Amino acid sequence: MIKMRILQIQAHVYKEKEKNLDALEAKINEYKDQKIDLVTIGEMFDCPYQTDCFPKYAEKEKEATWARLSSIAAKFGVYLSAGSVPEKDDKGHIYNTAYVFDRQGRQIAKHRKVHFFDVDIDGGQHFHESDTLTAGNECTTFDTEFGKMGLCICFDCRFPEFVRLMALEGAKVILVPASFNMTTGPAHWELMLRSRGMDNQCFVVATSDARDEKASYVSWGHSMVVSPWGSIVSEMDEKGCAKVIDIDLREVENIRRQLPLMTARREDVYELKKWVKQ
Numbered sequence: 001m002i003k004m005r006i007l008q009i010q011a012h013v014y015k016e017k018e019k020n021l022d023a024l025e026a027k028i029n030e031y032k033d034q035k036i037d038l039v040t041i042g043e044m045f046d047c048p049y050q051t052d053c054f055p056k057y058a059e060k061e062k063e064a065t066w067a068r069l070s071s072i073a074a075k076f077g078v079y080l081s082a083g084s085v086p087e088k089d090d091k092g093h094i095y096n097t098a099y100v101f102d103r104q105g106r107q108i109a110k111h112r113k114v115h116f117f118d119v120d121i122d123g124g125q126h127f128h129e130s131d132t133l134t135a136g137n138e139c140t141t142f143d144t145e146f147g148k149m150g151l152c153i154c155f156d157c158r159f160p161e162f163v164r165l166m167a168l169e170g171a172k173v174i175l176v177p178a179s180f181n182m183t184t185g186p187a188h189w190e191l192m193l194r195s196r197g198m199d200n201q202c203f204v205v206a207t208s209d210a211r212d213e214k215a216s217y218v219s220w221g222h223s224m225v226v227s228p229w230g231s232i233v234s235e236m237d238e239k240g241c242a243k244v245i246d247i248d249l250r251e252v253e254n255i256r257r258q259l260p261l262m263t264a265r266r267e268d269v270y271e272l273k274k275w276v277k278q
């Protein structure tokens with residue numbers, strides 16, 4: 001398949017976990033006749049983005065939230081990039097985890113956020129994910145009927161070498177559930193997403209939660225789709241919003257043929273190495 005229809009949903013995050021799932025299902029239902037291929041939602045879409053909430057809201061893989069997401073994907077016959085959720089493992093570690101389900105509701109990707117969002121900006125945002133979260137160790141790519149895609153979560157996307165690894169593994173679309181903030185959002189969000197699209201010559205689909213001025217962490221919003229040329233295909237404002245966006249995957253090869261950055265790399269001069277942890 002060459003053309004892909006995305007339903008990008010920038011949703012409000014409710015404190016009640018199930019309400020977020022109900023809202024997601026209701027929203028996709030509104031678009032059920034529009035031949036949607038892929039649905040995307042934001043980071044920690046079912047949990048306030050607060051470190052003390054992560055352990056309280058965390059569930060294991062295959063528990064209730066996972067099962068509901070899987071059944072939503074199957075019900076509507078869509079790929080579902082299910083934002084991210086707090087996930088706990090058998091040892092009690094908590095991760096910021098993104099799942100992707102296929103049209104049959106099978107899990108085809110799982111990414112645990114690799115880079116801690118631990119920041120102290122003078123006069124601005126302070127946040128320490130490492131207070132309650134454990135970091136993942138994998139660079140995540142997966143296959144779909146549209147080709148390979150990459151998956152990372154918000155702050156992960158700031159690391160060019162990390163996204164480059166996904167592109168080198170063949171990803172033509174990078175999915176980024178995210179929630180930038182009111183300090184770094186206006187400064188870096190667009191710049192980062194367009195840079196990752198431009199330097200890897202791939203699509204970047206970055207989906208944020210909607211802004212809630214009363215939340216302890218105020219999301220920047222501005223969900224965006226960037227083209228392999230680095231231009232903005234679609235951008236939202238800060239409010240709750242759902243949008244259908246069509247992309248043509250041929251654009252990746254088209255741009256790479258004209259401006260062959262990927263093949264012009266000098267691996268005899270420098271190297272990017274992926275460590276596989278045991």
Ligand SMILES: NC(=O)CCC(=O)C(=O)O
Nearest residue numbers: 117154155179180181184
């Ligand atoms: N949730 C996050 O990872 C936030 C990342 C962010 O805001 C940034 O500036 O980076």
